[in-house]
Amino acid sequence: MSRGKVRFSGLLFGALGIGALLLLWELGHRRYGSLVLPGLDDTFAALLRLTRQGLVGPALSTTTFHASLGWGIGAIIGGGLGVLAGLRTPVRQALQPVSVILLGIPAIAWIVLALLWFGGGWAVIFTVAVATGPVVFAAATQGARSLDGDLAQMARAYRTPPGAMFRDVHGPHMVGYLFPALATALGLSWKIAVMAELLSGSGGIGDGLAAARARVDTAETMAWIVVVVTVLVVVDQALLRRLQRRAELWRDSEETGAP
């Protein structure tokens, strides 16, 4: 099948899947009523109202700040320690059990602890960092452990300077491991940030959800959910997938027409 046909088929079946979901939503609304599941029209009316009141923009930027900063801290610490663990066996032996323990602690438990320790926005940022860091750590460890010794030896034989060694030899290898983990952690960071905001009352979309829940306004609750999902889909489609295609062009046979 040609690339054009694959793309068209992807769009067609993707649209069919979303259409089926919206249909189920509307059927659920008609079966159980607006309090349980508001209709599509009520939800989009609520979204329009929130936007006109100027609530969506600030909430979106607050959640983006919390999620991005937490994700960034988790990526730097998790990635840095992961590389170290991949290169040094004693570090790996010391940190791997810690990572497993951290991964086993539910995000909700971290939120409760973070609220006691920090409170406010830093509780959200800490929770995101501590929940996403181990995901990046595991990928970085695997990436560093599987660095290609033959390629490194070839590069040394050509007296490659350290900068080029990183850019041309080790960097692209690590991207193959880190990119999927960073993308997963980015999605996770948004979900955890909204949950932590809801419990901490530190602004953002989670705070909007908490207010809607307090008023038992299901349409507004669904409107906030639509905002979160839209952001995640846009980030995934417009940024992550494009970056991934670009970073992994060399191994994608369909993109390159490899034999």
Next chain:
Amino acid sequence: MTGTGADFVLSAEGLGFDRGDRPILDSVSLCLRRGEVLAVMGPSGCGKSSLLALIVGLLQPNRGMLQCDGQRPTLMFQEPRLLPWRTALDNVAFALKGDGVPAETRSGRARDMLETLALAPEDLGKFPRQLSGGMRQRVALARTLVGRPDLLLLDEPFAALDMGLAKDMRAVLREYLERQNASAVIVTHDPREALQMAGRVVVLSKAPGRVVFEFAPEPAGSRASLGDGIGRLEAALIEAGTA
């Protein structure tokens, strides 16, 4: 034969190398004059590849003396070892980064070298997995030659190529060596290739490798002398394998 002085680009005396407790090379003595090609043969595992890695500085000897006066020694490995995420052109240009060649001239030199090795222009932008085995080997040879090395270390460079392509690549290599007055050490299992490429052939014993046979074929020898040389080398290799 060993030697020192201005005319020697490489000189090894009593060279020994161990991998852990296992001796790989033992008391290897050899030398190489500027512009000379030396073929190294021997049974598998006798330390031929280790010898090249010692010369280029990837390994350090445990015993003996090794003096390399090559300004730019370059090693071509048995496998192409291309960067899978870089195109053919970028793989060749990569070799120039270590020599500090400015970025704007790297691509041009890499393109010229790939064209010399008959890689089609439409293949320059392909990634290694899109190239055939022969094309990958040509890219690896281009990467070896693009830095204009004065000492080439070639580890079975044409073993994976079909006969026609191997012949063409040998011709390119010979032309390069003559034009640059460069020296080369070629590891090979093929006595015919050793005699055609090299002015001198040494045979190593099985591990720990020692020089057990040295042979200088007649320059531009006749078919009969080539046959005689192949016979002598094959006999030496059989003896080295059982020594």
